Amino acid sequence: MPFHGRTQQIAYDGMMIAFAMIVSYLESLIPVYFGAPGIKPGFANFFIVFLLSQKRYKEAVCVNLCRILLTGFLFGNLFSIAYSLAGAACSFVIMYIMFRIPWISIINISICGGVAHNIGQYVLAIVLLKGTDLRYYLPVLLAAGVACGAVNGILTKTIRPYLVRNRKE
Amino acid sequence: MEQNKKKNRLRNSILFAIICIIVIAAFLIRNFRTKDMPQIVEIIQDGTVTQSYSLTENRNIRITDAHGNYNIICITHGTVQITEADCNNQDCVRQGKISRSGQSIICLPHRLVIRIKGATQEYDAVSW
Numbered sequence: 001m002p003f004h005g006r007t008q009q010i011a012y013d014g015m016m017i018a019f020a021m022i023v024s025y026l027e028s029l030i031p032v033y034f035g036a037p038g039i040k041p042g043f044a045n046f047f048i049v050f051l052l053s054q055k056r057y058k059e060a061v062c063v064n065l066c067r068i069l070l071t072g073f074l075f076g077n078l079f080s081i082a083y084s085l086a087g088a089a090c091s092f093v094i095m096y097i098m099f100r101i102p103w104i105s106i107i108n109i110s111i112c113g114g115v116a117h118n119i120g121q122y123v124l125a126i127v128l129l130k131g132t133d134l135r136y137y138l139p140v141l142l143a144a145g146v147a148c149g150a151v152n153g154i155l156t157k158t159i160r161p162y163l164v165r166n167r168k169e
Numbered sequence: 170m171e172q173n174k175k176k177n178r179l180r181n182s183i184l185f186a187i188i189c190i191i192v193i194a195a196f197l198i199r200n201f202r203t204k205d206m207p208q209i210v211e212i213i214q215d216g217t218v219t220q221s222y223s224l225t226e227n228r229n230i231r232i233t234d235a236h237g238n239y240n241i242i243c244i245t246h247g248t249v250q251i252t253e254a255d256c257n258n259q260d261c262v263r264q265g266k267i268s269r270s271g272q273s274i275i276c277l278p279h280r281l282v283i284r285i286k287g288a289t290q291e292y293d294a295v296s297w
Contacts, residue, residue: 103176103181104184105178105181107185108181108184108185108188111185111188115188138199139195139198139199142192142195143192143196146188146189146192
């Protein structure tokens with residue numbers, strides 16, 4: 001990615017964090033009930049998928065971490081930060097590995113990222129809520145991950161060409 | 170190049186299909202599992218649990234409250250239903266059958282709640 005110096009890169013990443021944060025916030029305002037508690041589309045993940053698709057892995061980690069901590073402290077609580085971190089870490093690792101395989105499409109990567117995010121949160125929930133049987137909640141989470149991941153993937157695929165316009169890849 | 174693109178599309182479709190199959194399988198396994206979990210029917214009058222029964226045993230229960238009003242509760246094949254009541258709105262009868270843990274039938278005029286409780290705790294929505 002040809003940035004004209006470090007300043008431009010910092011500004012660009014700051015913009016990404018701001019976008020991701022505001023999307024997270026707007027999302028938390030919309031009281032849509034997706035069939036189970038705690039399920040939201042996770043549009044902020046779009047920016048992470050986008051950065052990953054540009055092969056800017058380090059920046060993706062930074063943006064993700066900053067977004068989670070900032071939105072967590074501003075709008076959420078410590079629990080929501082813990083859940084977000086667990087989900088984001090899982091989803092990031094999976095997506096990172098998948099981006100290394102050249103033939104996989106962005107939509108599929110995003111779907112697997114969404115599912116991995118939910119599995120990460122699920123595992124943390126089992127650890128935190130010891131003795132609670134959450135088994136029957138897992139399929140709902142998987143389905144939600146696929147649906148939201150698909151939406152994000154399609155978004156990324158559609159918007160990406162406009163975001164990288166005028167830039168040599 | 171064109172050939173390659175087609176191949177990639179096919180591979181991606183297959184990958185997507187596999188993901189979908191895994192999710193559907195998870196749903197099927199869950200539905201299969203919840204059936205053999207022991208569930209308890211709780212009858213709550215005026216906010217206190219007065220009686221509880223197993224969901225698997227078929228029986229008819231007649232509940233009478235302090236004013237002499239009655240509800241007839243019928244447990245059959247893992248479902249609970251109020252078949253008869255002498256309240257004026259008949260809402261409880263119209264609520265039909267319930268079978269999953271966490272579901273309930275409420276009869277407001279008689280201050281009666283029938284609730285299915287799973288053998289395990291329900292998850293807490295607050296923690297999400």
